[in-house]
Amino acid sequence: MGFEKFGRFGYVSQTKINPLLSYLEKGQIAATRCKKCGRTYFPPRAECLDDRQSAIEWVVLDGKGSLITFTKVFFAPPAFQPETPYLLGLAELSNGFRVFAPVSPSVDEKQLKPGKELNLKVARGSRDNLFYWLE
Amino acid sequence: MGRVGIVGVGHSKFGKRNDASLRELAFEAYGAALDDADMDSSNIDSSVICSATHYDKQRSPAGVVAEYLGLNPQPTFNVEAACASSAVGLRTAWALVSSRLHDVMTVVGVQKMTELSSEEIQELMGRAGDVMWESPFGTTMPAYYAMYATAHMARFGTTEEQMALVPVKNRKYGSKNPNAMFQKPITAEEVLKSRPVASPLKLFDCCANADGAACLIIANAEKARKLTDRPVWVAGLGLASSPMSLAGRKGPMTSFEVTKNAAMSAYQMARVSPNDIDVAEVHDSFSITEILNYEDLRFAKPGGGTRLLEKGETELGGKIPVNIDGGLISKGHPVGATGASQLFALTKQLRGEAGSTQVDGAKIGLAQNIGGIGMYSAVTILKA
Structure with missing residues (x-):
């Protein structure tokens, strides 16, 4: 199985950043970093924008974050209809990266508002799919 | 660089057009534009067909549309920028006419959406975001x-009741537009009670998928003056891009940087300021979008968009009437046709032909057209 294992329902199967899946397997969320200039990317990318010839390495993120905004989706694409309604969020992680991710159903919806502290954690779906969400 | 004028405009009826195919819709708008300009196809040097082609059964639709319009062997091609396709089509055609490669061109925005099953539409909608990092979580356009x-x-205290003022206003004017999909006014209560789509947006906060076409015929200044005694001039063209991923964007997510950037270019090129705009068409794909657009176009300060609505400043008779053709919320949103539909409405206003919704003495109009989830935004300024 390729990268379509990422997410609640993945669309893209072929990519250079497949190693992300091995980190998720271990319960870790990882970014990529340019070995030359140190610029770090999340979501991970395979090439540095500034040093296109240099190699990248993987670094594990702590996942601490704060919610910027969210929505509750009632009308969903076919693959997601069994889980409807569900929450989607945008958060800023402690190192300044932004992440788009589901908000875990364990979060009390009434407490949810921009600015709320949430952690990005690895989650596993029923089809052995892997992703992260905010909890 | 010479001036470019709009010499003819045409518009099909928008809506669930199960009586017409893509090419036939295109012909309705193109034929109306030829009639409007009182010319025939022999005057047209080249065509730009604007549609978001993933909705079409026909692959590479410019081929069949140009054939059906009788525009062979002149050059033709497709322009796609999601919901902003025909605004970008005008930008493209403007450059070809300004460069003198062509003298007279047609820009045809067309879309056939209701032929797809709701399953197909929902599947497409699911891939409107970044398919690698965001769509795998169940994103939708409204979300x-x-x-x-x-x-x-959260930042400005905007309420759902204030947002509902947008569909109430736009549906009121939609009832005066015979081309609109929805021609019945709506109440705030109906908006607030409609079923949730993606909180806080409800069904009547959202525009609807539709079929339809709109067409512009443009010409260089010399030809424009020969072809018509009432050309409307393309005075400013702004286009910008933004990261497609939401996570790639900066700021508090209460405005679209992409629109601010496009507006700056368009105001500069047209040498006008927001206060100079007599009438505007903005992208009301959702109620909240119209409010953000007021602020991003500098019709209002950040957070002040709702106040503009409450004071009736964007109504006919207000300081800056907005979407008084009904907007996307009334007309429906045949993706590729929407940008040209906005420019059709402005052209009519600037010629003084807008009938019961005419803005007295309108000389400068602005159209703003967002592409997709905000990765493109086009701002076009027209002058009488």
Whole structure:
């Protein structure tokens, strides 16, 4: 199985950043970093924008974050209809990266508002799919 | 660089057009534009066909549309920028006419959406975001705009009741537009009670998928003056891009940087300021979008968009009437045709031909057209 294992329902199967899946397997969320200039990317990318010839390495993120905004989706694409309604969020992680991710159903919806502290954690779906969400 | 004028405009009826195919819709708008300009196809040097082609059964639709319009062997091609396709089509055609490669061109925005099953539409909608990092979580078009609404509500105290003023206003004017999909006014209560789509957005906060076409015929200044005694001039063209991923964007998510950037270019090129605009068409794909657009176009200060609505400043008779053709919320949103539809409405206003919704003495009009989930935004300024 390729990268379509990422997410609640993945669309893209072929990519250079497949190693992300091995980190998720271990319960870790990882970014990529340019070995030359140190610029770090999340979501991970395979090439540095500034040093296109240099190699990248993987670094594990702590996942601490704060919610910027969210929505509750009632009308969903076919693959997601069994889980409807569900929450989607945008958060800023402690190192300044932004992440788009589901908000875990364990979060009390009434407490949810921009600015709320949430952690990005690895989650596993029923089809052995892997992703992260905010909890 | 010479001036470029709009010499003819045409518009099909928008809506669930199960009586017409893509090419036939295109012909309705193109034929109307030829009639409007009182010319025939022999005057047209080249055509630009604007549609979001993933909705079409026909692959590479410019081929069959140009054939059906009788525009062979002149050059033709497709321009796609999601919901902003025909605004970008005008930009493209403007450059070809300004460069003197062509003298007279037609820009045809067309879309056939209701032929797809709701399953197909929903599947397409699911891939409107970044398919690698965001769509795998179940994103939808309304969900993205809803996230801007949540942020705007938290930062500025905007309420769902204030957002409902947008569909109430636009549907009121839609009832005067015979081309609109919905021609019945709506109440705030109906908006607030409609079923949730992506909180805080409800069904009547959202525009609808539709079939339809709109067409512009443009010409260089010399030809424009020969072809018509009432050309409307393309005075400013702004286009900008933004990261497609929401996570790639900066700021508090209460405005679209992409629109601010496009507006700056368009105001500069046209040498006008927001105060000079007599009438505007903005992208009301959702109620919240129209409010953000007021602020991003500098019709209002950040957070002041709702006040503009409450004071009736964007109504006919207000300081700056907006979407008084009904907007996307009344007309429906045949993706590729929407940009040209906005420019059709402005052209009519600037010629003084807008009938019961005419803005007295309108000389300068602005159209703003967002592409997709905000990765493109086009701002076009026209002058009488």
